Amino acid sequence: MTPFGFTVLGFGSGSSGIAEAIPAGTIVTDSWTTSYMGWMPFEATGSKFYIGGHDTDGEIHVCSHTGNEITIGAAQHTLGSGSCCFYSNSIDIDHNTGSKGLVVYVRGNASNGYYVYATAFTISGTTITFGSQVVINSEPAYTASMKADPNNADKYACNWRNYASAGNHHKGCIITLSGTTISKGTTATIHSSGFAMGPSIAWDKDTANSLVFYSDAAASPDAIAATVSGTTLTVGSAVNVVGSGNATNNNGVFFVSAGKCVFAYKDGVGTATPLKVVIGTVSGTSISLGTPSVVKSSTRDSMAIALDPNNPTKMAVIYGDGSDNTTNVCVKVGEIDVAGDSFTWGDEYIVDNNWAGSGRINFDPDPAASGKFVACYFDGDNSDYANFFIGQIA
Numbered sequence: 591m592t593p594f595g596f597t598v599l600g601f602g603s604g605s606s607g608i609a610e611a612i613p614a615g616t617i618v619t620d621s622w623t624t625s626y627m628g629w630m631p632f633e634a635t636g637s638k639f640y641i642g643g644h645d646t647d648g649e650i651h652v653c654s655h656t657g658n659e660i661t662i663g664a665a666q667h668t669l670g671s672g673s674c675c676f677y678s679n680s681i682d683i684d685h686n687t688g689s690k691g692l693v694v695y696v697r698g699n700a701s702n703g704y705y706v707y708a709t710a711f712t713i714s715g716t717t718i719t720f721g722s723q724v725v726i727n728s729e730p731a732y733t734a735s736m737k738a739d740p741n742n743a744d745k746y747a748c749n750w751r752n753y754a755s756a757g758n759h760h761k762g763c764i765i766t767l768s769g770t771t772i773s774k775g776t777t778a779t780i781h782s783s784g785f786a787m788g789p790s791i792a793w794d795k796d797t798a799n800s801l802v803f804y805s806d807a808a809a810s811p812d813a814i815a816a817t818v819s820g821t822t823l824t825v826g827s828a829v830n831v832v833g834s835g836n837a838t839n840n841n842g843v844f845f846v847s848a849g850k851c852v853f854a855y856k857d858g859v860g861t862a863t864p865l866k867v868v869i870g871t872v873s874g875t876s877i878s879l880g881t882p883s884v885v886k887s888s889t890r891d892s893m894a895i896a897l898d899p900n901n902p903t904k905m906a907v908i909y910g911d912g913s914d915n916t917t918n919v920c921v922k923v924g925e926i927d928v929a930g931d932s933f934t935w936g937d938e939y940i941v942d943n944n945w946a947g948s949g950r951i952n953f954d955p956d957p958a959a960s961g962k963f964v965a966c967y968f969d970g971d972n973s974d975y976a977n978f979f980i981g982q983i984a
Contacts (some may be wrong), residue, residue, distance in 0.1 A: 592753060595971070599685060608909065611679060612715070615822075619697070623879070628678050628752050629681060629682065629735070629737075629949050629950070629952070630681075630843070630951075630952045630964060630966065631681055631682045631683045631738075631952065631958070632683070632952060632953070632954050632964075633683055633693070633713075634683075634685040634688055634954055634955055634956070634958075635687075635688070635761050635955075635958075635965055636654075636956060637654045637655045637656065637727055637954065637956070637959065638652060638653065638654050639653050639654070639655075639952070639954070639964060640653065640681050640683065640691070641653060641662075641681075641966075641978075642679045642681050642693060642695075643667075644891045646667035646768060648667060648679070648693075648695060649665040649666070649667060649822045650666050650667075650668060650681065650693060650711075650718060650832045651663045651664070651665060651666070651670075652666070652667070652716040652717075653719065653964075653978075655713075655954070655959075655962070655964065655980055656981050657818065659980070660739050660765075660964065660978050662978075662982060663716050663874055666717075666718045667693070668693055668709050668711075678695060678696040678731075678732065678733040678734050679693060679694065679695035679696075679705065679734070680693070680694050680695070680734055680735045680736040680737075680748075681693045681736075682738040682746065683713075683737065683738065684738050684743055684744060684767075685740060685743075685955075686741075686742065686743035687743050687744070688806075689712060689714075690710065690711065690712045690713060690715065690744075690767070690770070691710070691714050691738070692708060692709070692711070692713055692732050692736060692738070692746050692765065692772075693708065693709050693711065694706065694707070694708045694726065694735070694736040694748050694750075694765075695707055695708075695709075695734060696731050696732065696733065696734050696745075697727070697889065700971060704730040704732075704737070704753065705725055705726075705727055705728050705729070705730070705731065706726040706727035706729055706731050706734050706748070706750045707723050707724065707725055707726060707773075708723070708724050708726050708736075708748070708765060708774075709721060709722070709723050709724070710769075710770040710771070710772055711770065712769075712770060715766070715923060717794055719770075721769070721770025721772070722770070722771075722772075724772040724774065726748060726750075726765070726774055727750055727752075727761065727763075727777065729750060729752050729753070730751075730752065730753040730836050731750045731752050731753060732751050732752075732753060733750060733751050733789060734749070734750040734751075734789070734902055734977075735747065735748070735749055735750070735765070735789040735790055736748040736749075736765075736791065737790055737791040737792065737793055737794055739818075739912070740793050741793075741795060741798050741799075742796040742798075742842060743768050744766055744767040744768065745764065745765070745767075746764070746766075746767075747762060747763075747764055747765075747791050747793065747801055747816075747818070747823075747893055748762055748764075748765055748791075749761065749780060749789045749791055749803050749805075750762070750789065751789060751805065759779055759780075759781065759782055760779070760780040760781035760782075760789065760803070760814075761777055761778065761779055761780060762777070762778055762780050762791075762803060762816075762823060762825075763775045763776065763777045763778065763821075763823065764818055764820075764821040764822070766821060773821070774821075775820070775821025775822060775823070775938070776821070776822060776823075778816075778822075778823040778824075778825055779825075780803050780814050780816070780823075780825050781803075781805070781812060781814060781828050788976075789803065789804070789805040790803070790804040790805070790837065790841065790842040790843050791803055791804075791843075792804070792829055792844050792845050792851055793843065793845065794845045794848065794849065794851070794872065796845070796847055796848035796934060797848050797849060797872075799817055799818040799819065800815070800816075800817055800818075800849075800872060800874075801815075801816050801817075801818065801846070802814065802815050802816070802843060802845075802851055802870070802872060802877065803816060803825070804831075804837055804842050804843040805837060806828075806836050806837040806846070807889075809823040809834060809835065809836060810832065810833055810834060810835070811831045811832055811835060811836065811837040811842075811853070811855050812828040812829065812830055812831065813829050813843070813853055813870060813877050814826055814827070814828050814829070814877075814903045815829075815872045815873075815874065815875045815876060815877045817874060817875060818923065821878035824875060825875060826874070826875025826876055826877070827875075827876075828877075829870075830879045830905070831853050831855055831868065831879065832855050832866070834857075834858055835855045835856045835858055835859065836855065836856040836859065836892040837853075837854070837855050837856075837892065838839065838861070839893030840947070841854075841895060841896065841950055841951060842854050842855070842894075842895070843870075843895075844896065844897045844905075845880075845897075846869075846897060846902060846926055846928055847874070847902065847928060848929050849871055849873060850869060850870070850871060850872070851870045851872060851924065852867050852868070852869055852870070853862065853867065853868050853870055853879075853903065854866075854867050854893055854894070854907070854971050855867075855868075855892070855893070855894040856889075856891070856892040856893070856972075857882070859877045861889075862888045862890075863887060863888065863889070864884050864885075864886060864887075864889070865884070865885040865886040865889055865893050865907075865909055866882040866883060866884055866885060866889050866893070867882070867883050867885060867895065867907075867924075868880055868881070868882040868883070869881075869926070869928060869931055871885065880931040881931055883924075883932065885907055885909070885922060885933075886909060886920070887936070888912065889909060889910065889911045890910050890911065890917055890945075891909060891910040891945070891947050891949075892909070892918070892966075893907045893908060893909035893949060894907065894908050894909075894949040894950050894951045895907050895951065896951045896952050896953050896963060897953070898953045898960075898961060898963070898983065899931040899953060899955045900925075900953070900955070900957055900959075900961065901960065901961060901983070902962035903925055903926050903928075904921050904923060904924070904925055904983055905923070905924050905925075905926060905984060906921060906922070906924075906951055906953070906963055906965075907922050907923075907924065907951070908921050908949040908950075908951045908965045908966075908967060909919070909922075909949060910945030910947065910949070910967070910972060911923075911938075911945075917943070917944070917945035917970065918940045918941075918942070918943050918945065919941040919942040919943070919944070919945045919967050919977075920938050920939065920940055920941070920975045921938075921941055921965065921981060922935055922936060922937070922938050922939070922940045923935075923936040923983045924936065941965075941979060942967075942969075942977065944969050944971040945967055945968070945970060947967070947968050947974075948966075948967065948968045948976075949965065949966065949967045950965065950966040950967075951963055951966070952964060952965075954962075960984050961982050961983045961984065962980065962981070963980070963981050963982075963983070964979070964980060964981075965978070965979055965981060966978045966979075979982050
């Protein structure tokens with residue numbers, strides 16, 4: 591499990607850190623602000639992936655990788671030039687059609703209510719064509735997340751966390767598309783309390799209409815299993831993953847196989863607590879948890895995790911280890927033994943020493959790119975802009 595030529599791209603003005611202990615590729619600089627950046631979905635084949643973030647126009651970029659190099663495409667504006675920014679956003683691509691996707695976002699100013707909105711889009715080459723914006727939730731919200739159903743075209747699950755003034759509830763719904771026309775199912779209350787910051791979603795591709803919701807519930811992460819019938823969500827009871835700790839927005843859970851998923855969390859609140867993962871067993875709307883495994887015994891921030899779909903017993907994690915802007919950017923690869931309810935961890939690789947949080951990681955699902963992933967972190971030496979790099983596992 592040895593990484594190969596990492597390419598780090600610095601977003602923002604100024605210089606980026608050079609990868610330490612790993613060969614570095616070309617460093618590229620840009621001026622895009624990436625606060626509240628969402629999930630980085632790949633297309634099913636080829637090398638394209640998508641990023642979006644906090645900007646006055648709600649930017650999305652079509653990106654690609656060739657060898658060890660990443661290319662960031664030009665900004666394409668969801669809402670038109672000069673419109674309201676994304677306060678939070680989540681993008682996903684429909685792997686059943688391969689030519690369309692959805693972006694869900696919180697519009698970040700009072701005139702737009704901090705409501706949850708969605709816009710569907712189609713893709714042709716590197717050009718995105720956006721449909722009309724639709725209100726998904728007309729209560730003020732902080733964060734939103736969304737994932738495409740791997741088994742049903744034009745179907746997505748969405749969840750969000752309401753403001754305290756709107757009850758602090760964790761809510762969600764099913765969204766379907768016809769072309770770029772959005773239809774929203776009935777909103778379900780996933781969890782009625784608990785400050786559901788950083789919501790994540792994972793569908794079980796091996797069990798139709800089964801998914802889990804996961805959130806940092808008042809620094810005590812909870813998981814909730816759900817089933818889908820048409821556009822109706824049926825949710826189970828919350829299962830507490832850790833009594834005191836943190837989950838990671840958009841990158842906190844994935845399914846390994848039918849009924850088996852992995853949750854990531856920081857076990858404790860503070861700058862010197864361990865990072866852990868645990869296998870969950872899902873049956874209908876019930877979840878049971880296995881034995882936690884320690885990824886890192888003491889560190890500052892929570893981590894992001896991803897499963898390699900071409901090597902479905904292998905996963906990669908990204909996290910920060912240190913304090914302030916001297917925090918190391920670390921990557922580690924693990925192997926999952928579902929039957930044995932255990933994990934085996936490889937070496938820790940230090941990519942940089944300027945971690946400022948908000949790690950993201952995702953694997954390219956194309957069999958031609960087996961084992962290749964893209965990861966991201968905010969650069970504490972450069973106005974908290976985002977750095978992206980390529981990694982490879984054996």
